[in-house]
Amino acid sequence: MKRDLFLFIGFAFLILLAPQLFSGGYLMNVLVFVGINTMLSIALNLLLGYAGQISLGHAGFFGLGAYLSGILSTSYGVDPWLAMPLAATVVGLMAFFIGFPILKLKGHYLAMATLGLGIIIYIVFNETVELTGGPSGLSGIPNLKIAGITFDSDVKNYYLIWTATLMVMLFSLNLAGSRVGRALRAVHDSEVAAQVLGVNSRILKVQIFALSAIISSLAGSLYAHTMTFISPASFGFNFSIELLTMVVIGGLGSIYGSFLGAALLTLLPEFLRGANDYDIIIYGGLLMAMVMYMPGGLVRGIPALFRRLVTTKKGEAGHA
Amino acid sequence: MQFDQLLQYTLSGLSTGAIYALIGIGFSIIYNATGIINFAQGEFVMLGGLLTLSSLELLKLPLWAAIPCSVAFSTLVGILFERLAIRPLKQPTPINLVIITIGGSILIRGLAMLVWGKDTHAIPPFSGDTPIAVGGATILPQHLWILAITVVIIIINKIYFYHTISGKAMRACAYNRRAAGLVGIDVRRMVLFSFIISSAMGAVAGIIVAPLTMTAYDVGVMLGLKGFCAAIIGGMSSGISTVIGGLILGVLESLGAGLISSGYKDAIAFIILLLILFIRPQGLFGKADSERV
Numbered sequence: 001m002k003r004d005l006f007l008f009i010g011f012a013f014l015i016l017l018a019p020q021l022f023s024g025g026y027l028m029n030v031l032v033f034v035g036i037n038t039m040l041s042i043a044l045n046l047l048l049g050y051a052g053q054i055s056l057g058h059a060g061f062f063g064l065g066a067y068l069s070g071i072l073s074t075s076y077g078v079d080p081w082l083a084m085p086l087a088a089t090v091v092g093l094m095a096f097f098i099g100f101p102i103l104k105l106k107g108h109y110l111a112m113a114t115l116g117l118g119i120i121i122y123i124v125f126n127e128t129v130e131l132t133g134g135p136s137g138l139s140g141i142p143n144l145k146i147a148g149i150t151f152d153s154d155v156k157n158y159y160l161i162w163t164a165t166l167m168v169m170l171f172s173l174n175l176a177g178s179r180v181g182r183a184l185r186a187v188h189d190s191e192v193a194a195q196v197l198g199v200n201s202r203i204l205k206v207q208i209f210a211l212s213a214i215i216s217s218l219a220g221s222l223y224a225h226t227m228t229f230i231s232p233a234s235f236g237f238n239f240s241i242e243l244l245t246m247v248v249i250g251g252l253g254s255i256y257g258s259f260l261g262a263a264l265l266t267l268l269p270e271f272l273r274g275a276n277d278y279d280i281i282i283y284g285g286l287l288m289a290m291v292m293y294m295p296g297g298l299v300r301g302i303p304a305l306f307r308r309l310v311t312t313k314k315g316e317a318g319h320a
Numbered sequence: 321m322q323f324d325q326l327l328q329y330t331l332s333g334l335s336t337g338a339i340y341a342l343i344g345i346g347f348s349i350i351y352n353a354t355g356i357i358n359f360a361q362g363e364f365v366m367l368g369g370l371l372t373l374s375s376l377e378l379l380k381l382p383l384w385a386a387i388p389c390s391v392a393f394s395t396l397v398g399i400l401f402e403r404l405a406i407r408p409l410k411q412p413t414p415i416n417l418v419i420i421t422i423g424g425s426i427l428i429r430g431l432a433m434l435v436w437g438k439d440t441h442a443i444p445p446f447s448g449d450t451p452i453a454v455g456g457a458t459i460l461p462q463h464l465w466i467l468a469i470t471v472v473i474i475i476i477n478k479i480y481f482y483h484t485i486s487g488k489a490m491r492a493c494a495y496n497r498r499a500a501g502l503v504g505i506d507v508r509r510m511v512l513f514s515f516i517i518s519s520a521m522g523a524v525a526g527i528i529v530a531p532l533t534m535t536a537y538d539v540g541v542m543l544g545l546k547g548f549c550a551a552i553i554g555g556m557s558s559g560i561s562t563v564i565g566g567l568i569l570g571v572l573e574s575l576g577a578g579l580i581s582s583g584y585k586d587a588i589a590f591i592i593l594l595l596i597l598f599i600r601p602q603g604l605f606g607k608a609d610s611e612r613v
Contacts, residue, residue, distance in 0.1 A: 054415055056422075101598040107414030108357035112548060113597045116590035119545070127583040237541065241422060248419055278434065284426030288405055291420045295411055 028154035035161035041258035043215035049253035052188030057118025063235025065220025095213030099206035125232040137231030251297025324456030337570020338470040342525035343547025346518030352494035353514035360425035362544015368526025369535035398519025555603020
């Protein structure tokens, strides 16, 4: 337990130190996105990696958080600090109630149902033009302010987003190590066995679905208030797939893996500037390659690869 | 509400419904043989349309030759997909299969974008575009082609599944894969067959719809999902229930777009999908089956 705490403190220290090391303005902006995507992949990982329930509609919850918070603060003058928890509450309740029928489904059927849900939400963003501005988007969303500081620069946003991300990480690490985390993993391995041992798997799955939606909604609200402009294009089916790719690449059921996956997939397009449109080929290829050759994700695959290299080297040495 | 208008929406709904039915049957065939929902199914629809375009324009083939050529190539992609992605999978859990078929679908779509670019392309209709008057409504010759080809394919399907050894073996796999293996059926070959048949059917659907709706590298996503919706309404059957499912979906969508709002047209299919999954996961006509719940 102590080791875990030190690991987290070390990680948090590095994260908060990063802006001192790279003062490049553009990189800061990208790192803000890494933070938001880390939050989102952790949310999806709690559901997929721990409870074993897939969702292909998480971009929808992310979008709902962004739009609810954006609309409340822009059109109705609600303070952003109040708009964010309001949005999260609405999204959480929605996920909770829809969770009962949707989580009765398993595997492929759950995947299709959540996908359908995500697409319906996306269509609503596009069609309710008076509220959301439709396909051209919603602009002029106010920045967050606290004690005279307005979060309007990349460096300030970096600290804002990463403080929230680190809090989500700490919370999720705690949750994963707790009784609830063990119950979730039991549901993942065998729902029947978990039920026999007294885990109310039905409620538990719905609760983790709602929690996952709430974290996604908060990430969405933070996204809206840091970017000050949102449009439906950011919340479509493709983004749900991108989130899935992050979680799978990083490693199912690993919080640090989610960070790794989010960081890799957010930074990758920056290194592939020339191949702008073709990043989807890379996503597709990575997704397939990971499932086939490294089903545990980078977080487990890299150490395993390293161990194998070391042992074969030793073997060769022994042979000679 | 005029009768003419209603007839018009219903007729055009029936022909899109036929397309959904063909794609839906493709989903069901693979699902029944393997237990996999192939998220890449829609990409074969896209390949069908775009490969026909290339056969017409690059190879200068006449339409009657371009169509089988395109179906053959799409089927080849289906075979490669099964061999390179599905078969080597070491841990074929449902979630891994969902992820790998999604990965495959993105990869195929991305490669199509490399080859054909992002533009939408038109394919000439099979026999002109002079509208035909039916009652107070009009339909295009292409609508008739779609309905006729769908009927022919469904008949061929029926003959294959009920009157050939390999079709019967495939049905045996759908009932019980292990038992089918015990009586000497090569289950892995049946899996490959199921991919061949459904990629070919998907390609045909893509070819016959392309003259009406245009085609592009990304048409597969929506068409694939609607096809899945048809299959769900039909209870994942590879027969007539999925056809009815597709027709119901097509007509409801067309009426919804005409009478309510065209913007919400796509939402209608997904609302039906969710309702069916929540209320009758065994499909509209099926008996209760705990497997899908």
